[in-house]
Amino acid sequence: MRADCASCFGLCCVALPFARSPDFAADKAAGEPCTNLGTDFRCGIHGDLREQGFPGCTVFDCFGAGQKVSQITFGGKDWRKAPGTTGRMFAVFPVMRQLHELLRYLTEALSMPQARPLHGDLRRALDATERLTHQSPEALADLDVAAVRHDVGALLQRASELVRATVPGPRGKRGNRGNRGDRRGADLIGARLDGADLRGADLRGTLLIAARLRRADLRGADLLGADLRDTDLRGADLTGSLFLTQPQVTAARGDAATRLPAGLDRPAHWR
Template sequence: MISTFTENNKYKADCEQCFGLCCVALPYAKSADFAFDKNGDTPCLNLQADYRCGIHTALRSKGFRGCTVYECFGAGQKISQVTYAGKDWREHPGNAKEMYDVLPVMQQLYEMLYFLNEAMGLPETASMHEELQAALTATERLTDLSPASILALDVPAHRAVVNVLLLKTSERVRAGAVPPLPNAKIQHKISKGSDFIGANLQAANLRGANLRGALLIASDLRKADIRKADLIGADLRDAHLGGADLTGSIFLTQAQVNSANGDRTTRLPAHLSIPEHWL
C-alpha cells in the first residue's frame, strides 16, 4: 500500500491508510452491536482484499453498530504506515500477531494524544502550554518506539501522568461555567459515583459538571445544558441528546457521539459532527 500518511490525520482514524487492523485484531460477540461472533486475530467476513469494509455505508442496518462507535484516534494508520513501514499482515504473516498486539497499546497512546491536543487548543490552558506540549511530545515519542518496546510500556503509569494535566484542564474549563452551576442534587450523585442509566435528565442543568466516566446509558438528556462539562469516558450509549447543548464541553469524542441518539437541534463542539443516523 502506498502511504500518504501525514501529520494532519494522526489524531483521527484514516482507514485508507490502515490494514484494517481493528477488523482483524479485535474480537466481538454476537449481540445488538454485532451480527455474528468473531475471534481476535481473525479477519471480519466483511473485510475486503483492499482492507476496506464491504458494508461501511450500511454498518448499522447490517447489524454492526459496534463498529460505528470504535475509534483508534489514528493508531491504525500509524502502525500500518510507520511502525511496520507499510508491510501488511497478509504479505508478511510473521508480523501479524505482534501487529495485532500493538494495536490496543497504540490506541491508548493516541487517545491520550487526542485529549492532550484538545487541551492545547483551549484558551483556559494558555499558561499550561509548556506542560501540555511536553506531555504530548513525550507521548508521541512512545508511539515511535519499536513494536517490542511498545508492548513493554507501562501504559497505566504514563496515563496517570497525562491524567494530572487533563484534570487540571478540566478544572480550569469547568470553573469558567457561568452560574447557575449544576444543581446540588445531581452534582452530589456525580460526586458519589452514582450512575444515570435510564435517568430522566431532560432539560437538566449540567453546565460545568464533572461527568468523567458517568454512566449515561439510555438517559434522557433532551434539551439538557451540558456546556463546559467534562465528558471524558462518559458512556452515552443510546442516550437521548435531542436539543441538548454540548458546546464548550471537553474531551468528548466522535465515537461517544456516534453511540448516542440526537437530532439536528443537538449542539456539539465544533470539531465533532452530527452522525448520519441522527438525520
C-alpha cells in the same frame, strides 16, 4: 488524530474481538479477520453497517493509530504478506490506539485558553506521548500504558478544572455549580435528566447509557470517557463540552436541535 482507513491494514477488523450482541451481528475472536473484511482491507458493508447489524463498528475510532502502526511501526508491511508480523502488529494496535486517544485529548487541552497556566506541562506531555508512539513494536507491546494514562489523566483533570471554574452556574454566578459539579463515574443508566442544568459538570466516566438528556445544558461539561451509548441528546446543548469525541456522539441519539462542539460531525442516523 483522524483515522485514515486507506492507509491501514484493517487492524480494527482483525486485531480486536467482538461478541454477538445488539452492537455486532456475529462473534469474532481477537486476531481473526471479520468476514466482511475484503482483500483490499476495506469493509464490504461499510455503507450499511447499522442495517446489517454492526452499529458497534460505526462508533469505533482508532484516532489514527491504525495508519501509524501500519505505515510507521511496521513500515508498510501488511500482516497478510508478512505473516511473521501478525502477532506483534495485533498486540501493538490497542496500545497505539490508547496513546493516540491521549494525543487527541492533550491537543484539545492545549487549545483551551483557560488552561494556559498548564500549557507548558501539556506540551511536554504531548511531546513525550508522541515519542512513545515511535518506539519499536517490542517496546510498545511492553509499555505500561495504564501508567501513561494515569499521568496524562491527572494533567487533563487539572486543565478541566481550570476551564470549568469559568463556566457560569445557576443564576449566572461563575464557579457556582451546586451539586451539579461532580458526577464523575456515577451510574446514571436510564436516568431522566431532561432539561438538566449540567453546565461545567464533571461527568468523567459517568454511565449515561440510555439516559434521557433531552434539552439538557451540557455546556462546558467534562465528558471524558462518559458512556453515551443510546443516550437521548435530542435538543441538548453540548457547546464547549470538554473531551467529547466523535465515537461518543455517534453512539448517542440526537436530532437537528442538538448543539455539538466545533469539529464534531452530526451522525447521519440522527433524526
